[in-house]
Amino acid sequence: TAPNQPIECVPTIVVEDDRTGLSVETLKRAFQDNLFYIQGKFAKIATQNDYYMALAYTVRDRLLRRWLTTAETYTHQGVRTVAYLSAEFLMGPHLGNNLISLGIYDEAKQAIGELGLDFDALLEQEEEPGLGNGGLGRLAACYLDSMATLDIPSIGYGIRYEFGIFDQDIRDGWQFEITDKWLRYGNPWEIARPEWSVEVKLGGHTETYMDEMTSRQRVRWVPAEVVMGIPYDTPILGYKTNTATTLRLWSAAAAESFDFAAFNSGDYFRAVLQKTVSETLTKVLYPNDESFQGKKLRLGQQIFFVSCSLQDMILILTRQGIPLDQFHEKFAIQLNDTHPAIAVAELMRLLMDEHAFEWDAAWSITQKTLAYTNHTLLPEALERWGLGLFGTLLPRHLEIIYEINSRFLEEIRLKFPGDNDRLNRMSLIDEAGERHVRMAHLACVGSHAINGVAALHSELLKQDVLRDFYELYPEKFSNKTNGVTPRRFMVLSNPRLTKLITSKIGDGWIKHLDDLRKLEAFVEDADFRQQWRQIKFDIKQDLADYIKQANGIDVDPASLFDIQAKRIHEYKRQHLDVLHIITLYNRIKANPDVDITPRTFIFGGKAAPGYYMAKLIIKLVNSVADVVNNDPDVRDRIKVVFLKDYNVKFAQRVYPAADLSEQISLAGKEASGTGNMKFSMNGSLTIGTLDGANVEIREEVGAENFFLFGLTTPEVYALKAQGYNPWQYYNSNPELKAAIDRIASGGFSNGDTNLFNALVSTLLYKDDYLLLADYQSYVDCQDGVSRAYRDQDHWTRLSILNSARMGKFSSDRSIREYCKDIWHVKPVAIELKEYVQAGA
Ligand code: CR6
Ligand code: PLP
Incomplete structure (x- = not known):
């Protein structure tokens, strides 16, 4: 052999790489290394956050090979890709989830424990990215x-x-808002990619010019302002797979080159200050859930992230040498509600004005690429932009929308000759009063697929809000019932139940949630039921400890934990829940020895800062809590707790602890709900109306395992049509009257009859959400819940069956349906590559 040829004669010594190794020893070494070299700290001066960061970097290192291999594989193979466009991603903390996905949760816990640190406290340290x-x-x-x-x-x-x-x-008792400074101590999960920045134009005017190359008239947009978008990438690792995809979030910055004129004229200060204006674009999330606010900055945010994303997709293809006429073959774009619906006009603009496509070719690509998910039937949530504002910020897009509209109206005229009402109803421009662009219409026209988020919701879209569009394009419509990930909402948030389930049926259910059905075989196993019940009790005990520490209230983990956690909204009817509590309280006041099943009522949820009625509901819950919790007659049989700051971390804590999940929106108002699924998966029973996905949850778990009450959607429509009169219910129902009167007469406000006046009079004079009509049915149903809870063994059976039958509500099922019916995207397996030569 040649002298420089390696000879394999010594056994290889395996030293795990500090950045990839998964053993406890290696994790410990890597953790200490990161503490020193990344955080620049050693044990004596390190804070809890330093330790969190050191662990986060240790985990991130282990994601990187998967992430880079995934990106390289996709680029190399030019695969068809889903681009999910959403103004909101409410990710929740990454650390625990990544540990689960990597399969090293227990190893990391042991490593941190052996270093003498509190692992759970490190997980708790993460500031969650609350970008939704x-x-x-x-x-x-x-x-x-x-x-x-x-x-x-x-x-x-x-x-x-x-x-x-x-x-x-x-x-x-009132909500108080505090800014969410989530980036204060740094974000270890993201990597900035300034080299892939793009520019977005805003304002100004358009002009036509002769394109020398094609000898055609084209349009040029001369903006008043240019903003730069910088992408920040976060890896999203799949559960026990090599695939790690990307969440790419855009941050606005000043486009330096743009203000050259000001720099050159010596107006240095003005030019620099101008920067801060651009940067405000991505400063803050609009905190309104389901209520539209026509603010210019919000429209700016929408065009900003949509334009950045579309340009990015074009760049990805360009770098791969793929011509843009294949855009729709390479990308399936999903519009998450109408927030990104401006993509219809922006993709047209990019293709025509910047890449010289003709209208028809650009339109065909646009329609084939885009698909639209509607998430609400509430009229106040539908986005509509005044033409003045829209045209000032996006003059070129307005021209394009006019052109889309004129072609679209022509299509309707052909199909429905002489039907002028239909033209007015369907036009992209609302001509009544101040003229507006209707974003849902734009999304419908520009997409090849339109879906709702639960069976009932999709039906109502076809019958009501989008009826005209359904009549024109029935083939575009489908339903895709929402789902939730069992990785975060069971495995991570409920380790005890996960362990018990896995001990019986193996761990296949984590990727194939339908496997939970196998639990049904154990329902009659008394020992299993006992274990199930004990776990629920222990989790409730933990929540009770948390409540004691957070609110100073003692609650009994043996009592029925009745939880309503979601945004505060009149249509969700938290105040119906309160009317029930007051009814129980009144019964106790009337007869202190009345037989009551002990209950702990737990609320959580944020109100939009400008939504007075929602804020008043929070105040009411807290006021009722003050009275009920401190009245000796109650003898601790009912307790009311409002837990502040409902977010993903909080959600993970409360879902597993519930006995009863409150899903009590007025039928026809909640598009789907997803909290309902998370509760039920964790063995909570539901009291609910036939609304959103509740309908399908009930179908799956069986009517006998679901507490149903309230009017159905057709009954709601009928009652409203016939002229609804809340007084009728108030005057004829003594318990209802007594509950409302106790609020009105100052029973929860130290005699102040003014405080809740807005709430009381809304109920008595309007009651848009029919609380009074549903009250008796709700209270009766709750009495049934109380009776059922007394037979603990039977209740446990129902609890097990609820979990066992939730397979349908895995987001894996939803995604498979989107892939099959809308995106036509296939899985691509990732084979790991070595990027780093070991021992070089
Ligand atoms: N507010 C619906 O109201 C649905 C989610 C996700 C909502 C809710 O029923 O589960 O979307 N709608 O589909 C909007 O945000 C517009 C929501 O979260
Ligand atoms: N907010 C948070 C933090 C959540 O985790 C969820 C869960 O899905 C929701 C809101 C939505 O709750 P719901 O579907 O009950 O409106």
Whole structure:
């Protein structure tokens, strides 16, 4: 052999790489290394946050090979990719989830423990990225998890808000908002990619010019302002797979080159100050859930992230040498509600004005690429932009929308000759009063697929809000019932139940949630029921400890934990829950020895800062809590707790602890709900109306395992049509009257009859959400719940069956349906590559 040829004669000594090794020893070494070299701290001066960061970097290192291999594989193979466009991604903390996905949760826990640190405290240390309001943003996060887990090539595009959803404090019973400074101590999960920045134009005017190359008239947009978008990438690792996809969030910065004129004229200060104006674009998330606010800055945010994302997709193809006429073959873009619906006009503009496509070709690509998910039937949530504002910020887009509209109206005229009402109803421009662009219409026209988020909701879209569009394009419509990820909402948040389930049926259910059905075989096993009950009790005990520490209230873990946790909204009817509490209280006051099943009523949820009635509901809950919790007649049989600052971390804590999940919106108002699924998976029973996904949950778990009450959607319509009169219910129902009277007469406000006046009079004079009509049915149903809870063994059976039958509500099922019916994207397996030569 040649002298420089290696000879394999010594046994290889395996030293795990500090950045990839998964053993406890290696994790400990890597952790200490990161503490010193990344955080620049040693044990004596390190804070809890330093330790968290050291662990986070240790975990991130272990994601990187998967992430880079995934990106390289996708680029190399030019795969068809889902681009999920969403103004909100409510991710929740990353650390625990990544540990679960990597399969090293226990190893990390042991490593940290052996170093003498508190592992749970480190997990708790993470500031969650609260870049969403509620269900819609959390759905986007669950979908990213499922796409990665199912090996679907995908990328989430959104906005890197500097301030996410506000933190909620409660002072004197009222909500108090505090800015969410989530980036204060750094974000170890993101990597900035300034080299892939793009520019977005705003304002100004348009002009036509002769394009020399094609000898055609084209339009040029001369903006008043240019903003730079910088992408920040976060890896999204699938559960026990090599696939790690990307969440790419855009942050706004000043486009340096643009203000050259000001720099050159010596107006240095003005030019620099101008920068801060650009940067405000991604400063803060609008904290309104399901209520539209026509603010210019918000429209700016929408065009900003949409334009950045579309340009990014074009760049990805360009770098791969793929011509843009294949855009729709390479990307399936999902519009998460209408927040990104401006994509219809922006993709047209990019293709025509910047890449010289003709109208028809651009339109065909646009329609084939885009699909639209509607998330609400509430009229106040539908986005509509005044033409003045729209045209000032996006003059070119307005021209394009006019052109789309004129072609669209022509299509309707052909299909429905002489039907002028229909033209007016369907036009992209609302001509009544101040003229507006209707974003849902734009999304419908520009997409090849339109879906609702639960069976009932999709039906109501076809019958009501989007009826005209359904009549024109029936083939575009489908339903995709929401789902949630069992990785975060069972495995991570409920380790005890996960362990018990896995001990009986193996761990296949984590990726195939339908397997939970196998639990049904154990329902009659008394020992299993006992274990199930004990786990629920222990988790309730933990929540009781938390409540004691957070609110100073003693609650009994043996009492029925009745939880309503979600955004505060009149349509969700937290105040109906309160009317029930007051009814129980009145019964106790009338007869202190009345037989009552002990209950702990727990509320959580944020109100939009400008939504007075929602804030008043929070005040009411806290006021009722003060009275009920401190009345000796109650003898601790009922307790009321408002837990502040409902966010993902909080959600993970409360879902597993519930006996009863309150899903009591007025039928026809909640598009789907996803909290309902998370509770039920964790063995909570539901009291609910036939609304949103409740309908399907009930179908799955069986009517006998679900506490149903209230009017159905057709009954709601009928009652409203016939002229609803809340007084009729008030005057004829003594318990209802007594409950309302106790509020009105100052029973929860130290005699102040003014404080809750707005709430009381809304109920008596309007009651849009029919609380009074549903009250008796609700209270009767709650009495049934109380009776059922007394037979603990029977209750446990129902609890087990609820979990066992929730397979349908995995977001994996939802994503498979989107892939099959809308995106036509197939899984791509990732084979890991070595990027680093060991021992070189
Ligand atoms: N507020 C619906 O109200 C649904 C989610 C996700 C909502 C809720 O029923 O589960 O979307 N709608 O589909 C909007 O945000 C517009 C929500 O979270
Ligand atoms: N907010 C948070 C933090 C959540 O985790 C969820 C769960 O899905 C929601 C809001 C939505 O709750 P719901 O579906 O009950 O409106």
